[in-house]
Amino acid sequence: MNERHKEILQLLQEQKEISVNLLSEHLGVSGVTIRQDLSQLETQGLVKRVHGGAVLNDTDDISTRLVFHYNQKITIARKAASMINDGETVLLEAGSTNAVLAKELTQKKGLTIVTPNVFIARELREYYDVSVILLGGVYQHQSESLIGTLTKLCIDHLNFHKAFIGVDGFTPAAGFTGKDMMRAEIIAYIVQKSPQVFVVTDSSKFGKMELTRYFGAEDVDYVVTDKRIPTKERAFLEQAGVKVVLA
Known part of the structure; x- marks a missing residue:
């Protein structure tokens, strides 16, 4: 997991739901890059994609x-x-x-x-x-x-x-x-x-x-x-x- 992924997860924990546009602006990367990041995090079970953004998966899994x-x-x-x-x-x-x-x-x-x-x-x-x-x-x-x-x-x-x-x-x-x-x-x-x-x-x-x-x-x-x-x-x-x- 890279530093950008960690920052995305941190922002999601604070805001519960966040848009691709806001993540793109905050992290200084393109929307395409953010969507790729969110897809990778979703595959790991850490986030759930929603229309235009993502929400954090609520889990008791320690590794998460x-x-x-x-x-x-x-x-x-x-x-x-x-x-x-x-x-x-x-x-x-x-x-x-x-x-x-x-x-x-x-x-x-x-x-x-x-x-x-x-x-x-x-x-x-x-x-x-x-x-x-x-x-x-x-x-x-x-x-x-x-x-x-x-x-x-x-x-x-x-x-x-x-x-x-x-x-x-x-x-x-x-x-x-x-x-x-x-x-x-x-x-x-x-x-x-x-x-x-x-x-x-x-x-x-x-x-x-x-x-x-x-x-x-x-x-x-x-x-x-x-x-x-x-x-x-x-x-x-x-x-x-x-x-x-x-x-």
């Missing part, structure tokens, strides 16, 4: 979501990794930022990573110095997460020092929210079990409310995000006792 705000996710993941010590056991729930974090953690020594997410486990398959525990459960095809009673039983039998959770939204009224109702129960269970809870997410998620409430600010110890977090949401979190760490 990795594209959005990728530079921020790398910065956030590196900051989060610096807060993890050699020899610890950490749980990475799911989400694109956690997928980037998983790769960053391969530089640590004696680390054990627990995850209910197949994508994250697969990202670590070539790193033999990292111990990986993949939780059991019912497999969600699109998100590649494992959910259900068996997943909770696995969590019950494990201890970990820190849990890292990805979210889709946060507002002071709704708390931390997400699009996936099926994962919500497992996320709440992880948060209840973990001695320390870290939210890792880029600043675009703040001020947004999604369908399902995952947990509240009172359940979180740290939020690791980028410097564009809105002042209102940051102040609310800090007043609630959450340590906001800027990457």
